[in-house]
Amino acid sequence: MIKAVISGTGLYTPPATIDNDELVNAFNAYVEQYNARHADDIARGMVEPLQPSSSAFIEKASGIKRRHVIDREGILNPERMKPYIPERSNEEPSVQCDMSVAAAREAMEQAGAGRDHVDAVIVACSNLQRPYPAISIEVQQALGLDGFAYDMNVACSSATFGLQAAANAVENGTARGVLVISPEICSGHLNFTDRDSHFIFGDACTAILVQRDSDVADGQGFDILGTRLKTQFSNNIRNNFGFLNRADESGEGKRDKLFVQEGRKVFKEVSPLVAETIQGHLASLELAPEHLKRMWLHQANLNMNELIARRVLGRDATREEAPVILDEYANTSSAGSIIAFHKYKDDFTSGDLGVICSFGAGYSIGSVVIRRR
Ligand code: CO8
DSSP: OOOEEEEEEEEEOOSOEEEHHHHHHHHHHHHHHHHHHTHHHHHTTSSOOOOOOOHHHHHHHHOOOEEEOSOSHHHHOTTTOSOOOOOOOTTSOOHHHHHHHHHHHHHHHHHTOOGGGOOEEEEEOSOOSOSSSOHHHHHHHHHTOOSEEEEEOOGGGHHHHHHHHHHHHHHTTSOSEEEEEEEEEGGGGOOTTOTTTTTSBOEEEEEEEEEEGGGSOTTOSEEEEEEEEEEOOOSSEEOOOSTTGGGOGGGTTOGGGSOEEOHHHHHHHHHHHHHHHHHHHHHHTTOOGGGEEEEEEOOSOHHHHHHHHHHHHSSOOOTTTSOOOHHHHOBOTTHHHHHHHHHSOTTOOTTOEEEEEEEETTTEEEEEEEEEO
16 A cells, blocks of 8 residues: 655745834835825814834734745835835746746755656645646646646645645646645735734745655654544635626725735634644544644744643643744745645654644634654
């Protein structure tokens, strides 16, 4: 029987960063300009004045200190408040293809896998820069791979859902080696003029290579012991951007065509669901939380992760048990838990157990239990 193994991971981090003070300065300059522009209507009570943001609030409410972004200048320009990412011709690689190739090459190198060992590419992320042709097929060509490729989107859980699809394909023999790549350009869909959410997201791309066990050297990589996915419909994280927008002009430019959320509700509703999903998943594998060396959790909010880890373990988790990368990267949607895994896995020795767990819009939760070979 074929078993699926995570044999390598890769990460592309955009070089540009924005810290909280820089982001807040740009936001507050925008607020001042807006309020000055609408001074008369504000005085007549016809327009609500905008409130300033604060770095202290951002760090306390979320744990985020800075974020990496594809473009800094456009986001920090109070006249613009969105990234500037120039369009490319059809003859050039797309932005998401470039990010994907960088992360995928690192994953293949780490695994020691050549092109002959990889025959499927899943690009799994929250926001795809075009509907077709699939970004994954472009990546497949750029990497010189045979086989097949497809894109998928389950918001923050795209990478873990992609991991289940990859493990299934390897175990049932429809693929030999599958790359799951998450090129997250969250800055493209973040409303930088919205005080409640302007600080939440950053950009990054991760790649994971899943291979059949017989292709991976003994003692290398992580056995996938099991995957568990859970979805439950909610409007609390939503983005109504889509191909039907042009069919009703009245919706153009409205707030709901970018990321919107009820952050408090998400926090309250998702945290217990995640803890239950991890506990149920471990129990189904006849494992207990104390068997885990590490939880690589989705990186949206530090307080949320501490609460989830406490619920799973029955006590506070240490930073070694539940590593944090959101201080440096902010929420990179589906890339977050994989960045944590990529950066905090090298101290594992044979037999050590861990769980990768994502959660987010949908709601969607993905749990992947793994064991160092
Ligand atoms: N500066 C200063 N004060 C602020 C700010 C600010 N920027 N923002 C809000 N406040 C004020 C509010 O006005 C409020 O004031 P008052 O108490 O007087 O009413 C007070 O601060 C508290 O506000 P909140 O209750 O909103 O603050 P919270 O403590 O709940 O923190 C968070 C807000 C950080 C958003 C928190 O609720 C959170 O992180 N929740 C979880 C969210 C989450 O995990 N979401 C997952 C979404 S990601 C996902 O699924 C992927 C989607 C696809 C990606 C798309 C890319 C763009």
